[in-house]
Amino acid sequence: MRHSRLVAIVLLASVWVTTAASACPNCATSQAVRASVLGEDFWRYLVMMVVPFLFIGALSALLYRIGLPPPGMPSERTRNEPGRPS
Numbered sequence: 001m002r003h004s005r006l007v008a009i010v011l012l013a014s015v016w017v018t019t020a021a022s023a024c025p026n027c028a029t030s031q032a033v034r035a036s037v038l039g040e041d042f043w044r045y046l047v048m049m050v051v052p053f054l055f056i057g058a059l060s061a062l063l064y065r066i067g068l069p070p071p072g073m074p075s076e077r078t079r080n081e082p083g084r085p086s
Contacts, residue, residue, distance in 0.1 A: 024030055
C-alpha cells in the first residue's frame with residue numbers, strides 16, 4: 001500500500017514539473033535566456049569546460065598504457081643494474 005502511494009506521488013510530481021518547465025518555450029524571457037546562453041561566447045566557454053577533462057583522460061590513458069609497476073615490485077632500472085644479484 002505504501003509503495004503504490006509513493007509511486008503515485010512521484011508520478012504526480014514529475015508530471016507537474018514537466019508541464020511547468022515546458023510552459024513557455026517562446027516567451028520573451030526564454031528567448032533572452034536562450035540568446036545569452038547560446039551567444040557568441042558559447043563555444044569558448046564550452047571548450048574551456050571540456051579541455052581539462054580531455055587532458056586528464058588522455059594523461060590517464062597514457063599512464064595506463066605505459067603500465068606503471070605495482071607497489072613493491074622493483075623497477076626495470078633496478079632489475080637490470082650490473083652487479084646486482086638476481
